[in-house]
Amino acid sequence: MAFFYYLIFPGFAFAAIVGLLTAWFDRKVTARVQWRKGPPWYQNFADVAKLLIKEVPVPETANKGIFLLAPAVALSASAMAAAMLGAANINWDYTFTGDLLVLWYILALPSIMIILGASASGNPLSSVGASREMNQFVGYELPLVIAMATVVFKVGSVGLGDILRFQAENGPILYSASGIIACIVAILCLQAKLGLVPFDIPEAETELGAGTFMEYSGAALGAFKLTKAILLYTSPIFIITLFWGGIQVKGLGILWAILKYVLFIALFTLIRNTNPRLRIDQAVRFFWVNMTILALIALVLMSLGY
Amino acid sequence: MENIMFQMIWLPGAAGLLCLILMKIKGAEGFLDFIRKLVTFVVSGYILYIAFRLFLNPKGYILAGTISFGDLSTRIILRATPLASLMILFSSLFAFLTSIFSMKYRSGSDHNNWYYSLVLWTLAAANTVFLAGDFFTLLVSWELSTIFLFGLIALGDNEKTPLAAAKTLVILGFTEAAMLFAMLYIWITQGTLVFADLSIPLTSTVNIVLYFLIASAALAKAGAMPFHSWVPTASEGAPTSIMAYLPASMDKLMGIYFLFFVSYNLFVISPAIKLTLMIIGVITIILAVFMAMIQHEWRRLLSYHAVSQVGYMVLGIGTGTAIGILGGMFHMLNNAIYKNSLFACAAAVEKQTGITDLEKLGGLGRRMPVLFFTNIISAFAIAGIIPLNGFISKWLIYRSCLDAGQPIMFILAIFGSGLTLASFIKVLHSVYMGPLPPELQNVKSPGFSLVFPPLVLSLLCIIFGILPIIPLGKLLVPTLSSSISSIMATLPSGYEFDVFSIKLGSSYWNVGLAVLLMFLGVVIAWLYYAMGKAFKTRKARAFVGGIKPGTLAGYHTFTNEAMRVPGTGFYNTIAELPIFRSILPSAKEGLFDPYEYLNRIGNAIFVNPLKLLHNGILSSYLSWAIIGLVVVFIVLIQGYF
Numbered sequence: 001m002a003f004f005y006y007l008i009f010p011g012f013a014f015a016a017i018v019g020l021l022t023a024w025f026d027r028k029v030t031a032r033v034q035w036r037k038g039p040p041w042y043q044n045f046a047d048v049a050k051l052l053i054k055e056v057p058v059p060e061t062a063n064k065g066i067f068l069l070a071p072a073v074a075l076s077a078s079a080m081a082a083a084m085l086g087a088a089n090i091n092w093d094y095t096f097t098g099d100l101l102v103l104w105y106i107l108a109l110p111s112i113m114i115i116l117g118a119s120a121s122g123n124p125l126s127s128v129g130a131s132r133e134m135n136q137f138v139g140y141e142l143p144l145v146i147a148m149a150t151v152v153f154k155v156g157s158v159g160l161g162d163i164l165r166f167q168a169e170n171g172p173i174l175y176s177a178s179g180i181i182a183c184i185v186a187i188l189c190l191q192a193k194l195g196l197v198p199f200d201i202p203e204a205e206t207e208l209g210a211g212t213f214m215e216y217s218g219a220a221l222g223a224f225k226l227t228k229a230i231l232l233y234t235s236p237i238f239i240i241t242l243f244w245g246g247i248q249v250k251g252l253g254i255l256w257a258i259l260k261y262v263l264f265i266a267l268f269t270l271i272r273n274t275n276p277r278l279r280i281d282q283a284v285r286f287f288w289v290n291m292t293i294l295a296l297i298a299l300v301l302m303s304l305g306y
Numbered sequence: 307m308e309n310i311m312f313q314m315i316w317l318p319g320a321a322g323l324l325c326l327i328l329m330k331i332k333g334a335e336g337f338l339d340f341i342r343k344l345v346t347f348v349v350s351g352y353i354l355y356i357a358f359r360l361f362l363n364p365k366g367y368i369l370a371g372t373i374s375f376g377d378l379s380t381r382i383i384l385r386a387t388p389l390a391s392l393m394i395l396f397s398s399l400f401a402f403l404t405s406i407f408s409m410k411y412r413s414g415s416d417h418n419n420w421y422y423s424l425v426l427w428t429l430a431a432a433n434t435v436f437l438a439g440d441f442f443t444l445l446v447s448w449e450l451s452t453i454f455l456f457g458l459i460a461l462g463d464n465e466k467t468p469l470a471a472a473k474t475l476v477i478l479g480f481t482e483a484a485m486l487f488a489m490l491y492i493w494i495t496q497g498t499l500v501f502a503d504l505s506i507p508l509t510s511t512v513n514i515v516l517y518f519l520i521a522s523a524a525l526a527k528a529g530a531m532p533f534h535s536w537v538p539t540a541s542e543g544a545p546t547s548i549m550a551y552l553p554a555s556m557d558k559l560m561g562i563y564f565l566f567f568v569s570y571n572l573f574v575i576s577p578a579i580k581l582t583l584m585i586i587g588v589i590t591i592i593l594a595v596f597m598a599m600i601q602h603e604w605r606r607l608l609s610y611h612a613v614s615q616v617g618y619m620v621l622g623i624g625t626g627t628a629i630g631i632l633g634g635m636f637h638m639l640n641n642a643i644y645k646n647s648l649f650a651c652a653a654a655v656e657k658q659t660g661i662t663d664l665e666k667l668g669g670l671g672r673r674m675p676v677l678f679f680t681n682i683i684s685a686f687a688i689a690g691i692i693p694l695n696g697f698i699s700k701w702l703i704y705r706s707c708l709d710a711g712q713p714i715m716f717i718l719a720i721f722g723s724g725l726t727l728a729s730f731i732k733v734l735h736s737v738y739m740g741p742l743p744p745e746l747q748n749v750k751s752p753g754f755s756l757v758f759p760p761l762v763l764s765l766l767c768i769i770f771g772i773l774p775i776i777p778l779g780k781l782l783v784p785t786l787s788s789s790i791s792s793i794m795a796t797l798p799s800g801y802e803f804d805v806f807s808i809k810l811g812s813s814y815w816n817v818g819l820a821v822l823l824m825f826l827g828v829v830i831a832w833l834y835y836a837m838g839k840a841f842k843t844r845k846a847r848a849f850v851g852g853i854k855p856g857t858l859a860g861y862h863t864f865t866n867e868a869m870r871v872p873g874t875g876f877y878n879t880i881a882e883l884p885i886f887r888s889i890l891p892s893a894k895e896g897l898f899d900p901y902e903y904l905n906r907i908g909n910a911i912f913v914n915p916l917k918l919l920h921n922g923i924l925s926s927y928l929s930w931a932i933i934g935l936v937v938v939f940i941v942l943i944q945g946y947f
Contacts, residue, residue, distance in 0.1 A: 006823040012830075052837055057846035061741045061869065063671045063678075068835065069828070076827020080820065097820040099813050101701055104720070105692045106820075112691065112727065119735040119873075120671075123848040127871035130735065134728050135879045141724040145717050153713045158705060159812035215848060219835045281879045288883070299713060 005096065010086025012079035012230070019229030020044040022265055026232070029269045044229065051222035059215050061122025070117030071216070071223035077109035078230040085237045088160035089247045099158040104148065107238070110227050111137050111193065114202075114212050117224075121215035129211025132280045133202035136192055139287035140199075144189035146295035147182040150302045151242050154178070164246040172245040178301035183243040185295045187264070190235040191271055192283065194228070198275035199283055236264035307366035310356045311384055314394065314433045318401075321349040322426035326419050339413070342422045346405040349426060350398065353433075357391070357398040364391035364785075373442060380499040383439030388785040390436040393563050396639060397436070400555040400646060401429040403759035404547060407650055410755035411547045411657055421461055425551065428454045432556050436563065441489050441499035444564075445482075448523070451560065452478045455552050459544040470543025474536040477901055481526035481533060488519035501572065508576050517573050521565060521583075528561025529553060530620050531590040534613040535899040538597075541609035546656055549605060550649030554612055555642040562619045562638040566631070569623060570790050580710075583624030588715050590617030591722040599729045600881050602874045604652045604662045607733065608645070611688060611726065615641045618703055621719060625706040628797045629810060631790065633702025636782055640687065640695045640770065647684040647763035651677055654756040655737060658749055664736040665872045666745075671738035673749050676757050678738045683764035685734055687771070689727035693817045695770035695777065698808065705813045728877065736873035743870060772806065772817050779803035 005011055023044050031038030058064050084103050087096040098106075111133065118130040151173055152158055155166040173179035192199035203211045216224060240246060240260050247257035278286065325342045360366070366386035372379055404425060412418055431454060434447035452475070459471040492506070493499055506513050526533035537553050569575045569583070591614050598610035615637070622634025654677055655670065656662050671678040687694040690701075700723055707716035742749075770777045783803060787794040798811030806818025848869065880886060919930065 002819055002823065003826075006826070007830075012827065052834070055844055056835070057844045059848040060845050061669075061848050063739060066671075072828045072831030072835075073824075075831050076824045079827055080824055083823075095809075095814040095816070097817075097823070098815045101704055101813070102692070102815050102820070105690065105697060108724075108727075109692065112731075115731055116734070119731070119739045121848065122669075122740045122869070124850060124869055124871045126848075127735065127740065127873075130731070131871075131873070131876040131879075134731050134876060138721075138724050138728050138880070142717075142721050145720045145724075149713045149717050152708060152716070153711075156708070157812040158708060159814065162812050209849075209851070219837070223831055223834065281883065284879055285883055288885075299717075303713070 002096065005087050006079065006083045010090070011083030014086075015079060015082035015230040015233045016226050019226075019231070019233035020048070022232050023229050025262075025265060026269045026272075029266070030273055033273050044225075048222050048225055051217070051225065052219055054218040056218035056220055057215075059122050062215065063120040063122075066120040067117055067215075068220055070113040070120065071220045071227065074110040074113035074117075074227045075223045075230075077106050077113070078227045078234065081106050082230050082234045082237070084160070085234060085241055088164060089237075089241060090249055092161035092164050095159070095161070100148070100152065100160055100163065101158050103160065103238075104145075107193075107234070108137075110231060114224070117216070117220075118202075118212035118214075123215050125208050126212055126214045129202045129204070129208050129214065132204075133195075133212055135280050135284055136199060136201060136287075139284040140189040140192040140291075143185045143287055143291035143295040144193075146292065146299055147186040147189070148242070150178055150182040150295070150298045153299075154302050160241065163242065167245040172243065174243040174245075176301075177306040178298045179243055181294055181298035181301065183239060185291050185298065186239055186242070187267060188271075188291060189287070190239065191268060192287070194231055194235055194268070196268060197272040198278045200277060201280050201283055204277065232265075232268075235268075236261050239264055307360060307363060307386060308368050310360050311366050311368060311386055311437055313356060314353055314360075314398075314437070315384075315430050318349055318353060318426040318430040318433075321345050322423035322430070324423075325426065326423035329419055339418055342418060343405070343409050346408070346422045346426060347402075350401040350405045350429065353429065354395075354398040354402045357395045360386055361388075361391045361395045364388040367439070370443075378493050378497075380440055380442055380493065382443055383500055383502075384434075384437045384443065385439040386437060388788045389563070392781055392785050393436045393559050394433050396642060397429060397432045397556055397559055400551060400642065401425065403646070403650075403762060404551040406755055407547055407550070407653070407759040410753055411653055412545070415461075415545075416463070417461055420457065421545075424454045424458045424461075428458070428552065428556060432560055435560050439501055441492065441501065441504075445486060445489055448485075448527075448560070448564075449482055451556070452482060452527075455548075455557070458548045458552065459540050461548070462543045462545050464543060466539075467543035470536075470540045473539045473901055477533055477536040478523075478526055481523040484519040485523035488516045491516060504572060506573050508573055508579065513573070514579070517568065517575065517579065520568050520572075524561045524565035524568060525586070525616075525620070526561070527557050528565065528616045528619070529557065529613045530561075530586060530616045531593060531613065532900045534590065534594065534616075535901045537613050538606050538609045541605040542603065546605055546649060546653035546662075549609065550646045550653060553609065554645035554649050558612075558616065558619075558638055558642050558645070562616070562623070562635070565620070566623055566635060570631070570793065575626070577626075580624050580626045584621050584710070584712065584715055587617045587619070587621030587624055588718045588722075590614060590620065592617075592718055592725075595722050595725040595729065596886075599725060599732070599877050602664055604655075604664055604667075604733065604737070605649070607664070607729065608648050608652060611648075611729065612641075612645050614722065614726065615645065615688065617722070618700060618719065621715060622699075622703040622706060625703075625710040625712075626793070627706045627709045628794050629702050629709060630706030631793060632778070632782060632786060632797075633699050633706055635786060636702065636777060637696075637699035639777065639782075640699050640767070643763050643766050643770070644684040644687040644696065647680060647760040647767070648688065650756075650760040650763070651681040651684070654752040654760070657756060658752050659746055661746075664733065665874045666743060667737045668740045668870050668872065669738070669742035669746070670749065673742070674738075674751050676761060677752060680757070680760040680764040681738070682734060683767055684760065685730035687764070687767040689730055690723045691727070693771045693821050695767050698771065698774055698778070698815065698817075701813070701815060702810075705810065732873040732876045734873075735876070740870050772821055774808050774815075774817060775803055775805045778808065 024041050028038040084096055087094050115130045115133050118126040155163050167173060174183050244260055325345055328338045328342055364386050368384040370382040372381050412421055428451055431447045431451035435444055438444035456471050456475045459474055508514055508517060529537045541549050594610050594614035598607050601607035619634045619637050622630045661667055687696040690696040704716055704719055802809040807816040
């Protein structure tokens, strides 16, 4: 059962397919916003498939083992995160591999592996990218953990199933003052976790030439692309699970779930199409000052019972 | 078992004495050094063996005699408790690994007779601390371990050594004087110092003061704020193997064990004191980790992490919940394991390259692959990365913050863990990644003696991480249950510490399943590589905007050295944020260091006025001498009137 959850549904295979389709949705909408036609729906599948058959150059300065292992670990961790969230939504009592805190650390693994892989490549521009990714990581981690604490302390449990059961009994957390503020913070933090504009600072095509991913190509890059796609699918599910009552996989619940999902994806796309890239210090300051204050307001409101 | 308990103390003591008297004899230096290494290795190995036997059967009670000063008297007792024998097991392990590590690390150094004897004596003192059944024995062995630490730090051979040794002695000595004072007060009021006869409720203000006087010694030994500043200073002056042995391992074991003992066995602490401990813990976590992030010196960076991690232990113990105390004590063991390993890695690189400045290192990953592996594992363990041991103890501590209803502690503890990761990414990048600097082209791989101890410890990190039944189910839960049975009875009903998983109410971590599935994921990703051409990789130059290193690029020659980006500048973005720009530079010069403040006050009150007297004029010295004589004369003739 666990293998099926992890490998097929709702883990690796399902998350990758939905994630790649979502990425297409995002690209298509962006294209329409910019008065372009946009790619066909299978474009991202074709991209990944093509990366498979390309050779993998490894830089002379690289630590080969880590350079190639990092994308693999990132991919398996993101699939695990997708499977954990999916499993909790399908059956509240099925604890699978762990609780919310475990999920939190598993969601951190892809970022860590991107940093480690970039650092192992030995490319100076990748090193700059790794440094920015790490700065951004500690930047968004603080407001995101406060937003998470708002939910955890409201529910009084770190079990994913308990959070969903609490919302089924008391109404979604989003429908409270603290919940909506914490949710806004979480959306912006996940925007940065996904590395979408305005927080694509570590990759910064125009200045670093893909930064963290600069030396990657072939199957290794394909693994990172898939990781990103799975995370693109996982992030809205993470927010929906924490704040919006999760996903009911029966009857009209599925339709409602798809609506919620598309709404969050549309939000990510909207933010990324209407903002220019920030500098890294602006991003860290944005998260540590504005977002942290906002998140703390949510926390205080929560402790007052709102 | 009584026999074993005595051996644990006298055997390292006598072996240390033997090492000490094997002094320099011309021509036989190499042979004597070999004898010293052999004695230390054999004795510490034997102690590890008997410590294991004691742990399997932790019973024993020795009444060593009675000591009295005037009207005061107390019995001197050594007793083995399950928790104490667990501590001894780990302290012996660290002594044993230090003896192996020192074989190469200290080869060719001066004063090795002192080095090995002090290492062994420290083991004897630490074992006595754990076995002590009365306050007097504990205090004496505690102070001895401080003096041995002073001696060991003084064996360093750079210009910072004198300050390091002096500062350590002053801070630890100061808190130990506080503990001595508290001990005398207890002795006078209660008439005994035997732990079993003492139980002091924290009802009166006096008793609260007593608690903090004693706890300050424990916190200082462990390195918690505000008594932390000796650790970073010591790191730069002491031999690095000593940093691994004492401040990273032994002092954590002694300090946190005693803090736990004082808080839950000797006293019964109140909610207000618990909150104070938690605040101390969280402040220690955050301030120290920020200080660590901006360090450029490897050992200093590690020592700030040694301070920061103490915060988690104090936080866990301060929550007062069963899960929190379990997490705090587990974190103590974990920290001793990975911090010893991290310092050992730094020491091994220092031995091979002579460098501890992160800016000058780089590219060693391919020269020292095993060391690189151990350093990655220990760095990830300290950052609490899944599935290593640090994750489980931090996870327990987070959960206990939830139970204690402390959202701010919960948030800062998790955030501190992210900052720890950032700091170690910097270390890994600076030391092991990228191209080798030209001056390190001839660096050789460290030998067995330098690699084996950190390797064992990092494997222990993995074992404790993926088999939680060993540290929690077998080692800590039974021992803590025997010590604080009423608190441990409050563990959530239906809790399980299974072979591969932990269940504590709503908290659940199935490490076995997670590791199995993620390993499967990695295997699939490798297959994915194999389907592509990843195994037929091609070596290519790193791409830097199409410029070939060593050629003219615009007006600048793009050198090979320019390919190297040291990680030391990684967090300049953070250090230059408006909030930190004003704090951090002054923090580097001791903003959070009470030693510096006391130093300034002491200078103003005592030293500077005394300096004024030293004006170099003979007549004023003579007049002081005459005044002194008059005072002595008056004191002497007092008896005749």
